[in-house]
């Protein structure tokens with residue numbers, strides 16, 4: 115089904131994991147996608163194959179989400195390629211491990227907040243005028259259950275909790291412009307970010323059993339949630355957190 119036909123979408127952190135799954139699914143649903151990441155070669159490899167083999171409408175661009183200049187170039191590229199911006203998915207992020215407060219250096223704190231929270235803020239600030247000009251749209255911020263429950267690393271939790279609060283604030287201030295803003299809060303998902311941890315003999319079983327379903331999730335299970343929030347079917351959904359965690363925080 116072409117749920118996103120003719121919608122123009124920017125997806126950050128799309129070189130692998132959830133970002134690649136979201137960008138590909140959205141393009142399969144008819145969207146015109148600009149996929150970005152700081153890892154350009156990895157991004158280019160799958161986008162090239164998706165365009166060539168699957169005939170999808172996806173372009174790519176190197177992008178550091180902490181840079182205002184990069185965001186300006188990314189938004190201008192989306193406009194020059196496709197003429198408008200309807201949907202922004204702030205997905206890029208880093209996880210420095212389960213580091214508690216006393217072991218969090220100022221450098222780690224600054225880096226995590228800068229990529230996971232300041233990046234989406236700059237992205238929203240840059241793209242909102244274009245989404246307004248398009249008559250409205252949807253912003254989806256990929257947070258984490260770490261923003262809702264403790265024990266997942268001090269800087270990481272603070273960045274994701276901040277992202278939930280940012281999204282709720284934007285949902286209120288942008289409702290008049292027909293822009294919906296929501297977060298997705300994934301539990302443990304098997305991606306390049308978590309692969310080493312999930313596949314380790316010490317942590318693998320513990321992580322699996324954090325979820326009531328007794329397994330980790332897959333990127334496509336997050337992409338399906340993002341598709342719901344991007345599509346017009348979610349027209350009454352704004353300012354909320356879509357938790358996709360196999361029941362982890364209900365345990």
Ligand SMILES: NC(=O)c1ccc[n+]([C@@H]2O[C@H](COP(=O)([O-])OP(=O)(O)OC[C@H]3O[C@@H](n4cnc5c(N)ncnc54)[C@H](O)[C@@H]3O)[C@@H](O)[C@H]2O)c1
Nearest residue numbers: 127129131132152178179205206207258300302303305307
């Ligand atoms: N995997 C999980 O279990 C899990 C759980 C909850 C939330 N999340 C969140 O989901 C999102 C996607 O993560 P993933 O699991 O797919 O991991 P991933 O490492 O595959 O993807 C994250 C991407 O962000 C990119 N990135 C990092 N710094 C960047 C920067 N400064 N500018 C642009 N791109 C940058 C990386 O190159 C990478 O491709 C992240 O925000 C992460 O915090 C992941």
